[in-house]
Amino acid sequence: MEFYQADPTLENYWRGVILFGRNVASYKFALAHALYEVDKTGSDLITLEELAVPFSRHLCEHLKHAPKQITSSKSQYLDTCAGFNQGEVSQSQLIDSTVRRGFGVVLDAFHNVNAAEIDKRFFIDERKTHKGIRLTDNFYLLGERQQYQNLAFETTARWNLVEQAWAMGVSRNLVGVEFDESNQMLFAKVNARRVDITSCCDSLNGYQKGRCFYCYRPISLIPGDAELADVDHFIPWAAREGVANINGVWNLVLACKCCNRGAAGKFAHLPGIKLLERLNRRNEYFIQSKLPLHETIVQQTGRHPAVRKDFLEKNWNAAKVMLFHIWEPNAEGEATF
Structure with missing residues (x-):
């Protein structure tokens, strides 16, 4: 896209995802916030359990004022988040559901903008081998940018x-x-x-x-x-x-x-x-x-x-x-x- 081709900085590739990526669910935004918050001082491998804590927290907070977070009519995972807000689901049950159901599509789709993957990846999907994602140098460099x-x-x-x-x-x-x-x-x-x-x-x-x-x-x-x-x-x-x-x-x-x-x-x-x-x-x-x-x-x-x-x-x-x-x-x- 012209948006980041005219100024191909890491922050503008990231903005391309946030502003122009396809929106069929709000999970992309929750994932972005989770990545801002997750502890990045140790290993570059972030397990799904680690990621699930901020990811689910942001979704649950948004559900309180905006019950519609997807374009489809129903989601078993969002039902769990709503149950947590109502005190019917425990924190451990919420995290378990997030690990099993929350990341199914969003990790695959995050880097796709206008039906194609952007040139800069901010994480690698390692769910099959290490039950998590691995942050790339691009994400660490993004964190050092002025913006x-x-x-x-x-x-x-x-x-x-x-x-x-x-x-x-x-x-x-x-x-x-x-x-x-x-x-x-x-x-x-x-x-x-x-x-x-x-x-x-x-x-x-x-x-x-x-x-x-x-x-x-x-x-x-x-x-x-x-x-x-x-x-x-x-x-x-x-x-x-x-x-x-x-x-x-x-x-x-x-x-x-x-x-x-x-x-x-x-x-x-x-x-x-x-x-x-x-x-x-x-x-x-x-x-x-x-x-x-x-x-x-x-x-x-x-x-x-x-x-x-x-x-x-x-x-x-x-x-x-x-x-x-x-x-x-x-x-x-x-x-x-």
């Missing part, structure tokens, strides 16, 4: 978005994801009732590969970090009277503080036309990642690439008439999207 601390936030955000799409039934009721600036959250409306989904920053960061949309400087999702990302309206809020759905996900980007509100920052100026082309590419990543951002972008900007591009250009031109001033950032890193 590693952001990945857990991104994984949770993606999991929350997929859960909400399943809960609403995207085939019957397309999910429209919207932005609440007051609490920096993405939300959806269910029968006129608002449902908060997840952090806007955590959801968008992976698609921007952990970098400021404008200058490519690395940004952070960690609260209190000096490089904590801002959510910014690409077409400024000042143009809201002439731009349709300016609060839509199509118009939201993450920016460093310098670009968003620094001395030479964007403020109410309109980003240049090349940056509009970059926004179009980023929105197409949303399309590729499927539900629910695919459905949201289609609803907000159009069903076909040419229509979506025309939508952006028309709104950019309308904003230009109102705002007049064009703004360009100073590059702080290499172009990665």
Whole structure:
């Protein structure tokens, strides 16, 4: 995929799995979180029993607020997880069930994106020979990368978005994801009732590969970090009277503080036309990642690439008439999207 081919770092291969891998169950997200947490200071062999503890814990926690974790109607393993939440299944029974039933498909499918395996493997399946998986050098190197601390936030955000799409039934009721600036959250409306989904920053960061949309400087999702990302309206809020759905996900980007509100920052100026082309590419990543951002972008900007591009250009031109001033950032890193 162009996503990681344009910037073939380990974190972007990992993001390819989280953002673009096929979602028929949430097990991929639980496995990612388990791998973040499992003790990696000893052997590179992680037994299924070791992996089962964080894997099952994350699934059980998500089941408490999102009972639908798969696209099929029933799962014996998830029934066990639900039984654990209700106090009907013991911890040892949960771990035993996870070892026997929890990893059946996810270990085989984890590295597959768009019907093909990615070039970088993060673990080798050794269930038949050693009853576990063996972490590769790629995973250890991933842990040393600057962006590693952001990945857990991104994984949770993606999991929350997929859960909400399943809960609403995207085939019957397309999910429209919207932005609440007051609490920096993405939300959806269910029968006129608002449902908060997840952090806007955590959801968008992976698609921007952990970098400021404008200058490519690395940004952070960690609260209190000096490089904590801002959510910014690409077409400024000042143009809201002439731009349709300016609060839509199509118009939201993450920016460093310098670009968003620094001395030479964007403020109410309109980003240049090349940056509009970059926004179009980023929105197409949303399309590729499927539900629910695919459905949201289609609803907000159009069903076909040419229509979506025309939508952006028309709104950019309308904003230009109102705002007049064009703004360009100073590059702080290499172009990665």
